[in-house]
Amino acid sequence: MAIRVLLACLGAFASSAVLAAPAPRASAPTVTLDSGTFTGVASGKINKFLGIPYAQPPTGDLRFNLPQSVAAYSGSYDATSFGNECPQQAINLPLGNGLLANETNFIINTAYRLITGPIGEDCLHLNVWTPASATPNSKLPVAMWIFGGGFEIGGTSIYDGGGIVQRSLDLNEPVVVVSINYRVSAWGFLAGSEVKAAGVGNLGLQDQREALRWIQKYIGLFGGDPSKVTIWGESAGAISVALQMVTNGGNTEGLFRGAFMESGSPIPVGDISHGQKYYDSIVAATGCSGASDTLQCLRGVPLNTLQKAVDATPGIFSYQSLNLAWLPRVDGVFLTDTPQNLVLSGSVAKVPFITGDCDDEGTLFSLTNLNVTTDSETRTYIHDTYMPAASTDEVNKLLTYYTADITNGSPYDTGIFNALTPQYKRLAGIQGDLVFQAPRRFFLQKQAGAQKAWSFLSKRLKAFPALGSAHATDILNVFAGGDMTSYLVQFVNNLDPNGKANLLQWPQYTTASPKQMTFLDGLTPREVTDDTYRAEGISYITELSLKYPL
Template sequence: MWISYVVLLPLLAGVPLVGAVGPLVNFDYSSYRGTARSTGVTEWLGIRFAAPPLGELRWRAPQAPLQNDTVIDAVAHGHICLTTRRTATPDPPDDPKTSEDCPFLDVYAPSSASTTTKLPVYLFIQGGGFNSNSNANYNGTGLIQAADMNIIVVNFNYRVGLYGFLASQEVVDNGDTNVGLLDQRMVMQWVQKYITLFGGDPSHVVLGGDSAGGASLLYHLTAYGGRDDGLFQAAAAESASFGNMLNVSQSQYQYDAIIERVGCGYDKVQDTIGCLRSLNVSYLQAHNFNIPYPDGGPRARAPLYMYQPTIDGGIITDYSYRLLQTGDFIRVPVIFGDDTNGGTVFTPPNTSNYSEMDQFLVDQFNAMTTNQLEIMNAMYPPAETYPDSGPLWRTVSNAYGEMRYMCPSQAVGSAYSEYSASGTWIYRYNVMDPNQTEKGYGVPHTVEINAIWGPYNVAPQTAPASYYPGQSNGGIIPVIQGYWTSFIRSYDPNTYRVAGSPEWVQWTAWAKDRLVFQTNATAMEVVDHGQQARCAYLQSIGILTQQ
């Protein structure tokens, strides 16, 4: 039987190969020296992919990196992008790991790769509600090892919050909207230009992402009305979020509020955006927080995530639900899915009645009507209760989790099964961690990311204790990594799945088959009729709720 040379690479890890990529990589703008680890993986940390977005480059599309003729030791992660606070409460002192100058990426590649191996590339977009970089600096070693040393992993930072998604007429006239998404696109273009230097194949790029990163995948699938620029060939989204989408004029209140808070108001200066660009970032950051939507009433609170991707007629042409309905998206293989209890980490634990539930939902989706809320109240009866929480906490969690996460992913699956023959797979992650279950969180938002990357490769102390080797949920790690790395390598989660794991059947709008991940019990299931009915309603009002 013929065996490819690539399959033999893990056997040769640590052994110098003719033509193997060395730690020193030369770009046309700089050179970076990585580190070859005993794991058989070489890592390059903190590679700059764009010029510092400071001063006059605030709220402008990313620019090419500046020329640097010195060799840079790529041994430390780059700065994480600045966060927008949910409330006006001051943050602790500035975190030295964060900065406005944050366009940096990391590359992980098998040390035995060469410029001719053309390995598949997994390009990961982290989440954080478009207001923070919440999954920064994950280590790609575990995924590479799970893929038999046959992939390359790239992850990166992108501008978020005030710096990434400020929108107004002033920004349109003298800047760019959605620069956080343009940062992501800049990294995709960087991969096209340079990934061969690490042994990667620019014609085999699979996008990954969780939460806002998963939402970003859909924004790129529908970018410019579904224009395919050849930047990627497949996408795997975890817990993709369908947030509240405003257009430029609807976003104007955010701009008007920040210029008033920092002394750049219309009554003080003529060039308000120039004034904003001139401000010291520490001063600007002190005033960087969310506010309620206009006309929200006396009980209104700021949404969890105020700055969001904006319908600007450019990279985003319409609501996500409408673009799915009209088929205006790139036809590539996709995975979309969610956690059973995706709303629990977001909703107020003290929610006591439907009035409070409705206020929370309107605070997040300001276009919701009284009639829509009444229907949702009927669809979501009182659920189970937990100590130290209000009687409707799990009820509002169920409603928010399905509206923002679970039902949109199923809508993606149905649209792709209708318009695309490339392959569509949907999942539900239902791995129970004892500690999370006891606290009432169930299987919370994006918890599957710890299994996909492996508990040792995410941020310290964030993976549930049960996910580590020898613990109750340790067995789910190789199973989900098998599906994910198979998809990265072959655009099909079944090709290299772990022996004994079930075939992941494709989703169709009529059958609604999805894979449910459970420790020692992963299997296909049909979405229950109750969720089918609730999702049908939520999807029917998706454009009206500005998603």
């Protein structure tokens, strides 16, 4: 089960790439960028161009440095396969020792890598899927996909944008799809005072911004319209979308006109100094402690040495769970304040957006703390892991809203079932609301009066044992050709999820009428519901997260 869960989290449910029938082969398409000719792949009515470098390789002195624009292209380029994925942490599941743990480690860190492609620091590439009929005069709307993976793992190679383009053609609402790689883990989100002083925090977010600049310059040659770009992502990718909305005083610089977020909003993270201990640990592990400039020393460390040091830091499946070692933090450049404070100050791009969550966001991340089984242990875990500055009374008040009654915990609406421990469903509820549900509702309630917004809740796959409608299960609904694919295509075209597809009308979210589209299993696949569940608990979690950001 853990293997299936992990693959869901990483996005391997993007099965259209595996299950789609081979399309008839046509002559290889080409596109000329500057003086460079890129040869892609023709697949039916769709052309794809893979592995295009959008920035200089972040190697040598460019490691732990801001992305640099790619030089003008010249010569011939093979754009028929995905480029490298960026370096990332090894995935360590909390399975203890023994045969099962060893086999799982092999499957995840060896076999899984075989289907996701090679890893290397020369990884700042993107991929383009476009209708074969598109020309530079087509001016089609563009969707830019940002993958998830807890800001620590992930890549583009398991996501096939061709299915999105095909649905857009079926709806006669053609779009161009772009997916991008960006630096993750320590390579993309190094933290600490040294990083802040050098102005090189949040490099993964800076990479995304650079990819958006590339789109402005080149996407027209693929048939796209640079003035009609929607940024779209899931999990860390959705959080990235939200942070692209709140950076730069909310000024989009004309880089995008819409945003679509699956399980991610402006999260409650604090100053980059909160990650100092992780910086210090890799400095020590790589032998850089005695250097006069430890950051410059890290730029020269052999990749294998740096990899081992990063692998020794906590990952997304560590005991501390969603209190991640490597993630966006306030760096004074890309994020000048906590994301939620930026929202409160009005630093938000005034573009239409969609944001939503799965019903049981916290279950996947509560498998790592199954040894927390009593009220006292839960109180200690929440305080020490997420809110060490909070008072005992504050933590106790939180636990009055999220009780140990397993019939009220997550997976929600499953009664006495799925209680792996007496506290599992309780922790799943708290962790899911703290990082996903509460930030989403906060963002909507603050912004729905200033711009058009829509919200959704995915309650599909509720019968998934122990996990329910878990984090990342909604990926199926987009990449495997579900109804959300049509809503996405219509939003990218019209900045409204409603349109030609014969689907239930999706009402706009307002503070007076907080309606959301709810995706369901069974004979009634969709219904409109109120975004009012767990009102007191979510409100209090928001209050605490504003006071005690991670």
